[in-house]
Amino acid sequence: MLFGATGYTGGRAAESMVGRGLAPVLAGRDPDRLGALAGRLGGLETAAADVTDVASVRALVGPDDVLVTTVGPFSRLGGAALAAVLDAGATYLDSTGEAPFLREVFTLQGPAAERAGARLLPAFGNDYVPGVLAGALALREAGEAAARVDVGYFVRGRGRLFSRGTLDSVVGMLGLPAYGFRDGALRDEPTAARLRTFLVDGKPRPAVTIGGLEQFALPRFAPGLRTADAYLGWFGPASHAVHAGSRLPAPPAVVGKVLGSVSAPVISRIPRDPSPEALAGAVSTFVGEAFDAGGTLLHRTVLTAPEPYAITADLLAWGAGRALEHGVTGTGALDPVSAFGLDVLVEGAATAGIGPR
Numbered sequence: 087m088l089f090g091a092t093g094y095t096g097g098r099a100a101e102s103m104v105g106r107g108l109a110p111v112l113a114g115r116d117p118d119r120l121g122a123l124a125g126r127l128g129g130l131e132t133a134a135a136d137v138t139d140v141a142s143v144r145a146l147v148g149p150d151d152v153l154v155t156t157v158g159p160f161s162r163l164g165g166a167a168l169a170a171v172l173d174a175g176a177t178y179l180d181s182t183g184e185a186p187f188l189r190e191v192f193t194l195q196g197p198a199a200e201r202a203g204a205r206l207l208p209a210f211g212n213d214y215v216p217g218v219l220a221g222a223l224a225l226r227e228a229g230e231a232a233a234r235v236d237v238g239y240f241v242r243g244r245g246r247l248f249s250r251g252t253l254d255s256v257v258g259m260l261g262l263p264a265y266g267f268r269d270g271a272l273r274d275e276p277t278a279a280r281l282r283t284f285l286v287d288g289k290p291r292p293a294v295t296i297g298g299l300e301q302f303a304l305p306r307f308a309p310g311l312r313t314a315d316a317y318l319g320w321f322g323p324a325s326h327a328v329h330a331g332s333r334l335p336a337p338p339a340v341v342g343k344v345l346g347s348v349s350a351p352v353i354s355r356i357p358r359d360p361s362p363e364a365l366a367g368a369v370s371t372f373v374g375e376a377f378d379a380g381g382t383l384l385h386r387t388v389l390t391a392p393e394p395y396a397i398t399a400d401l402l403a404w405g406a407g408r409a410l411e412h413g414v415t416g417t418g419a420l421d422p423v424s425a426f427g428l429d430v431l432v433e434g435a436a437t438a439g440i441g442p443r
Contacts, residue, residue, distance in 0.1 A: 087111050087146055089137045089167065090156035092119045094249050094359050095181055095211075098395055099156060100127060102403035110154070110406070113137070113146060138163055143170035149203070152177045152406050156398075158251075160187040160208075161262075168195055168206070175203040177409045181398050183213030185264040185277070185297025192302045196419030206419045210405050211398030212239075212370070214299035215422050216440050217316055219431055220374030220387045221300055222423050225308045228376035228384035234313040237300050238284040238293050238373040241320060241394060245364030249395075250357065264297030267305055267314040278332035281325060282317065284373050293319035294329050303421030307428075312379070360395070368393035371443075391440040400438035408434060 088103070088110040090096030103110050104127045112120050113135040124130040136142040137157045147153055147170055155167050160182040171178040172195065182188065191208045199206050209215070217237040225232050241247065264277040278294035285291075298316035305311045321328050374387040391397050405422070408414075414425040422431050435441070 087113055087133070087151055087153045088156075089113050089135070089143075089154070090181075091123055092116060093156060094251070095395060095398055096156035097123065098399035099154065099181075099402045100130075102399040103406065104128060104130070106403050106407055108403065108407050108410075111146070113143075136166075138166050140166045140169045140173075143167050144173055147171060147174045147176050149175040152179065152410050154179045154402055154406050156181040156402070158182060158184070160184050161190075171206070172199050172202045172204045177205040177207070177414065179207045179210040179402055179405050179409070181211040181213070181402060182209050183211075183298075184262065186262055188297065188299060188302070189265060189272075192419040200418030203417050205409070205414050205417055205425070207405060207409075207414070207422065207425055208419070209299045210422065211401050212394040213398075214316065215401050215431075216370070216372040216389055216391060216397065216435065217374070218299055218303045218422055219428075219435055219440065220372040220389050221304045221314070221376075222307050222374070222428055223389075223432075224374035224376040224385045224387040225304065225311075226428065227387070228378075230310060231378045232308055232376040232384055233311065233379040234377040234381075235300075235304055235308070235311060236282070236284075236315050236317060236373075236375045236377075237298075237304075238286070238291075238317045238319055238371075238375075240284070240286050240291060240293070240371040240373070241368055242287075242371070243364055243368030243393070245367075246357070246361040247364050247368055247393065249360050252360075252394075264295070265301060266295060266297075267301040268312065270305075270312050272301060276332045278325075278328045280315065280317075281329040284317070284319065284375075286319070286371050286373065291319050292321075292323065292325035293317035294321065294325050294332070299421055302419075303423055306421065307423050360393075365393040365395065370394060370397060372440075388443045389435075389440055390443045391438065397438055397440065401435070404434045404437055 091100040280295040283290040300316040
């Protein structure tokens with residue numbers, strides 16, 4: 087079951103699913119648009135449902151089903167699908183990159199899902215599967231001496247690489263509360279609270295901290311970890327200004343409101359979809375670095391992949407197909423390593439073009 091197929095990311099996920107031999111049911115509120123898309127994809131089944139209405143979603147989902155949703159912002163629109171999956175004891179995947187929503191899934195919905203026998207796999211796309219994979223591979227090579235892991239996300243290319251929705255979400259993220267994993271526990275901190283550089287393609291590139299899946303997944307994989315951070319390097323040289331903004335005395339919500347009001351007129355003029363030509367030439371890089379307690383680098387893993395939307399579409403398609411055919415390990419709020427195992431995840435990521443440089 088796929089919600090969001092008439093949007094840009096959801097449409098690409100639907101295409102990838104069909105390309106892998108799956109036949110997702112396309113669900114949503116607009117039967118005409120769904121029907122047209124279903125026809126173009128070979129005559130898929132469609133279902134009328136409102137992803138924001140629990141009863142509407144629950145009527146379509148059973149315990150053996152896999153529900154995939156790309157409908158965001160998830161903090162506002164994602165709760166009903168989660169509730170329906172919990173009630174059904176089904177499997178759930180989404181494309182969120184929102185720190186507050188991820189935290190809710192793992193700290194609040196996870197225990198309820200475990201009791202219900204449901205399986206929740208949020209952020210199963212470019213946000214944040216490749217970083218979790220890079221971090222886990224670095225930690226496996228580093229061994230028990232690893233006490234800290236840093237993960238960095240970078241993309242390079244020319245032209246319009248991001249959709250209007252992505253840019254709006256990134257700006258909005260700066261005004262949302264986030265978290266880090268340090269001293270062995272999840273702790274509150276604003277987005278961009280920390281700044282560091284990573285060596286990418288032989289050049290130092292700045293990046294700022296974000297709340298991601300890594301802070302939940304990697305301490306599970308390596309219980310001896312004391313620190314786990316995810317860094318976003320999409321801002322380039324502007325990372326320094328973004329970091330400085332996080333240190334302003336105003337609350338993050340106020341900063342986010344100001345940034346939103348300033349950026350809204352600019353973002354509104356950006357086309358809905360990114361440029362196909364720009365995406366065709368884009369390359370994503372994911373860096374995982376494991377350190378010992380003294381700060382010595384133990385191992386560095388670098389993965390490369392195509393552009394972010396292809397990554398998300400292919401990962402959602404692979405994850406849904408794998409869960410449907412083979413199931414997942416465990417119940418509750420899961421990360422991709424705990425759900426599928428590291429070696430299986432390496433194989434699945436390779437089908438999305440993610441692999442060692």
